[in-house]
Amino acid sequence: MTLKAVLIGPPGSGKSTLGRLLAERLGVEYRDTDADVEATAGKPVGDIFVEDGEERFRELEAQAVRQALAEHDGVLSLGGGAILREATQDLLAGHPVVYLQVGLADAVQRVGLGSARPLLVLNPRSQLKKLMEERRPVYERLAVLTVVTDGRKPVELVEEIVEGLSR
Numbered sequence: 001m002t003l004k005a006v007l008i009g010p011p012g013s014g015k016s017t018l019g020r021l022l023a024e025r026l027g028v029e030y031r032d033t034d035a036d037v038e039a040t041a042g043k044p045v046g047d048i049f050v051e052d053g054e055e056r057f058r059e060l061e062a063q064a065v066r067q068a069l070a071e072h073d074g075v076l077s078l079g080g081g082a083i084l085r086e087a088t089q090d091l092l093a094g095h096p097v098v099y100l101q102v103g104l105a106d107a108v109q110r111v112g113l114g115s116a117r118p119l120l121v122l123n124p125r126s127q128l129k130k131l132m133e134e135r136r137p138v139y140e141r142l143a144v145l146t147v148v149t150d151g152r153k154p155v156e157l158v159e160e161i162v163e164g165l166s167r
C-alpha cells in the first residue's frame with residue numbers, strides 16, 4: 001500500500017475532518033501530524049506554542065511530517081502551517097497532495113472563536129485572512145489537486161477527492 005493522499009490547507013479547511021472520512025472511504029489508515037506532534041510532546045498544540053514557542057512546534061512538526069511520509073500508508077493530514085518549511089515542501093514532491101481551499105467567510109465560521117488554535121486567539125478573522133493570503137501560493141504550488149470546500153458537505157468533498165486523484 002502507498003500513501004493515498006496528503007491533505008493541506010489553512011485552519012478550518014477541513015484537513016482533519018475530510019482526512020478521517022477519506023481514509024474510511026478508502027479503507028486505509030488515517031494519520032494527522034498535529035496528533036503526532038502532541039503525542040511526541042505529551043501536550044496539546046496550544047500548550048507547545050505557549051510553553052515552548054512556535055519555532056519549537058515547527059521543529060517537531062517538520063520531524064513528524066518527515067516520519068509520517070516515510071512510514072505511513074494511507075491518508076495523511078498536515079497541520080495548516082507545516083508547508084511553511086522548505087524541507088517539508090521538498091519532501092512533498094511526488095506525493096498525492098490535495099489542497100483544501102476555503103474562503104475567509106467559511107473558514108471563520110468553521111474555526112469559530114475557540115482558542116484551540118494558538119495562531120488565531122487574537123482577532124481570528126484578521127489573523128486568518130493574513131495567514132491565508134501569505135500561504136495560498138505555497139498551497140497552490142504543492143498541490144496536484146485543489147478542491148474548493150466552501151458551502152460543500154464533507155461527504156461530497158470526499159467523493160470529489162477520490163475522483164480527482166484517480167484521473
Ligand SMILES: Nc1ncnc2c1ncn2[C@@H]1O[C@H](COP(=O)(O)OP(=O)(O)OP(=O)(O)O)[C@@H](O)[C@H]1O
Nearest residue numbers: 010011012013014015016017080110149152153154
Ligand atoms: N466542508 C465542511 N463544511 C462544514 N463544516 C466543515 C467542513 N469541513 C470541516 N468543517 C468543520 O470545520 C471545523 C474545522 O475542521 P477541521 O478541524 O477538519 O479543520 P483543519 O483543516 O483540520 O484545521 P486545523 O488546521 O486547525 O487542524 C470542524 O468543526 C469541522 O466539523
Ligand SMILES: O=C(O)C1=C[C@@H](O)[C@@H](O)[C@H](O)C1
Nearest residue numbers: 011034045079080081117118
Ligand atoms: O495553520 C497553522 O499554522 C496551524 C494549524 C494547526 O493545524 C496547528 O498545526 C497549529 O495550530 C498551527
Ligand SMILES: [Mg+2]
Nearest residue numbers: 015016034077
Ligand atoms: Mg486539523
